[in-house]
Amino acid sequence: MLNDFGISWGIYYEDNDADDIFTAFKGESFSFHQILSIDCNIGFTPTFITIAAMATTKVYVVYYSLYRHVEIMAREVQRGANSVQGVEATIWQVPETLSDVILQKMKVPAKAADVPEIRPEQLLDADGFLFGFPSRFGVMAAQSKAFFDATSELWKRQALAGKPAGIFWSTGFHGGGQELTALTAITQLAHHGMIYVPLGYTFGSGMFEMSEVKGGSAYGAGTYAADGSREPTELELQQAFHQGKYVAEITKKLKNKTT
Structure with missing residues (x-):
């Protein structure tokens, strides 16, 4: 689509009087329609027009959250991804599988009204992903697993193969699956042929913080x-922001190399 392109262009004119026009427009972003309009109305005959188009890199942050812990992380991941120039990060939530009666008994807060539910086929529109979920006995929550189970048609076609993906999560305590939840989630990416992007130790000194729980x-x-009363700390949110930015940068690099 035309809206996915940022156009950087320059025009050289034999008439020196047009230098001010070149200076005014050089390096700006226009649609193809706008460039054609400028070309028609500018009043000079250009010697050449150079157009360089770069498609927007689309990153989807897809999460499930029951008590908002993962939602808070997801929003920070999205912020980090959107901080990368040329990246458009969109946040989505997977459908709930529990009934309203059960949710009421569990005193679950309302789902975020500003975050749409995602359908499996919508994953096709993204260049990269960050999947977030709470842990349930060392694995992702059933709602997230149900969503991945619903992607079988995409799996049959290997439609997501080669797309980078990172993961983030929430657990009850340090023995609740901080590493195991991630390890068991990687299988979902592997069967789709997606490229798992671990955080590594790119967060720097924050990875080695021992004076606070992280x-x-x-x-x-x-x-x-x-x-349930503890919310993500500032340090955890900084790490989430970093991960969003890090995965977005890698997604952008891979997209630019394949287009």
Whole structure:
């Protein structure tokens, strides 16, 4: 689509009086329609027009959250991804599988009204992903697994193969699956042929912080919910932001090399 392109262009005119026009427009972003309009109305005959188009890199942040811990992380991941020039990060949530009656009994807060639910086929539109979920006995929550199970048609065609993906999560405490949840989630990416992008130790000194409780690992960003009252700390949010930015940068590089 035309809206996916940023156009950097320059025009050289034999008439020196047009230098001010060149200076005014050089390096600006225009649609193809705008360039044609400028060309028609500018009043000079250009010697050449150079157009360089770069498609927007689309990153989808897809999460499931029951008590908002992962949602808070997801929004920070999205912010990090959107901080990369040329990247458009969109946040989505997977469908809920629990009934309203059960959710009410569990005193679950309302889902974020500003975050749409995603359908499996919509994954095709993204260049890269960050998947977030709470841990349930060392694996991703059933709602996230149900969503991946629903991607079988994409799996049959290997439609997501070669697309980079990172993961982030929430657990109750340090023995609740901070690494195991990530390790078991990698299988979903592997069967689709997606490229798993671990965080490594790119977060720097924050990875070695020992003076405060911090979730996450080399596999991705994480947080602790404890009894449900604990929310992601500033350090955990910084790590989430970094992961979003890091995965977005890699996604952008891969997209530019294949286009």
